[in-house]
Amino acid sequence: MKKPHIAVLGATGVVGREILKVIEEIKLPYESIKLLSSSKSAGTTMKVGSEDIVVEEATPESFRGIDVVLASAGASTSNKLAFEAIERGAVFIDNSSAFRMRDDVPLVIAGVNDEDLKKHKGLISNPNCSTSQLMLVLKPLNDYAKMKRLIVSTYQSVSGAGLKAINELTENTKASLNNEDFENLAFKKNIAFNVIPQIDVFCDNAYTKEEMKVVNETKKILHLHKDFPITCTAVRVPVYRGHSEAVTIEFENEITPQKATELLKNAYGVEVYDDVEKYEYPTALDCANKNPVFVGRIRKDIAFDNGISLWCVADNLLIGAALNTVRIAEYIIKNELYLNK
CATH class of the missing domain: 3.40.50.720 (NAD(P)-binding Rossmann-like Domain)
Known part of the structure; x- marks a missing residue:
């Protein structure tokens, strides 16, 4: 070699x-x-x-x-x-x-x-960072049951916007705690103690560019047809490192939460952390500086006949x-x- x-x-x-x-x-x-x-x-x-x-x-x-x-x-x-x-x-x-x-x-x-x-x-x-972690989760599920529809909400840390955004969270937090005025530079709104339902600029369809990245990149990576239904809402949260995603998938074929869990436990780059009776599910703090995409809250989605909902988190600076x-x-x-x- x-x-x-x-x-x-x-x-x-x-x-x-x-x-x-x-x-x-x-x-x-x-x-x-x-x-x-x-x-x-x-x-x-x-x-x-x-x-x-x-x-x-x-x-x-x-x-x-x-x-x-x-x-x-x-x-x-x-x-x-x-x-x-x-x-x-x-x-x-x-x-x-x-x-x-x-x-x-x-x-x-x-x-x-x-x-x-x-x-x-x-x-x-x-x-894109939010697409990256999602693909490792969707791949084994799509291979098994064939996706029919995808709904994603992302909760993205400030490090995804670079060093200026990381520093702004720190300074904005200090100013808020001290009741001081603060001028936002990296974000359109205060990021301290807040969530901002905008990442990147708005497109003509009222989605943000970040949301459309998830839609379009998912189709390209998984070789889905151009009209495959995907919707995404991308939100910036006051977390330094680690993106979190709430994901709902409707499938063509039947798949149980147990089967989804089995597939994800055996998937490349994925670690399942899911025991709600023990309050075990992954958070952004759990994934920081770690390589896997962590998945939890795997359950049957009650809005669709063949639906699975789950929660996944990953270090956006690593897998992303x-x-x-x-x-x-x-x-x-x-x-x-x-x-x-």
Whole structure:
């Protein structure tokens, strides 16, 4: 197996730092690693394993000799640099929303639709954080009973909006406790002691862009037809880390809560934590800094004949971003799906 030369684009950001942790945790094989960022962060020294590495400014020439890029630097940067990297022979694994819905770009959750990676032309997209955890839960259930309809409500932590949002929750909380005025910058409303039923901008259909990401990305990843009925409400909550989701699924075929539990217990990347008599169910605090998607409250939905309702939580910075990115890279390396073989 060829050990690749890899680069982490956006290495100094919240997700970039998590990517570096996961690379070390799973011992991703590589020959060399390059850390890239904006000019503002260039020159920073970061530790990768036992090595101190100086962060370089990302330019097109940064990707010469690189086999795999793990990118988490935002859509504008990806739009600017992705094809520069590909032109120089690198596979570009992108965390941004820039290319997710392009027909020629695989949108992949490792363990769900890995086969799509074999169709890549140099560019691979990582799904939205709220979509990512959902796919690992839906995949085994859909395979068994075939989904007919999907209803999702997400309760998303502030870290999904970056460092500015994390700091705003802290400062907004302090101001609220001290009865001080506070100016919101990251959010449209106070996030402290509040829930905000808006993530991203509103679309023409009155759904938010975040909600439509869940709708459209789910269809693409699970290869559902374009008219498959999905609805989503996405809510920002005053939690630092971990997204939670209330999920209701109507199926074509019969499925019991017991069977759903069995399937999820055996599913890749999923851990069931469900005993209501002992008040056991997963919360955002339970999932922070952990790799699995945790599932609980599995029950027959009383609104549909063949319905299951459940609750799932996951660390949005891991399975929703860094962990899936590194898992995709691991698959590329193991199967030698490089551009220059």
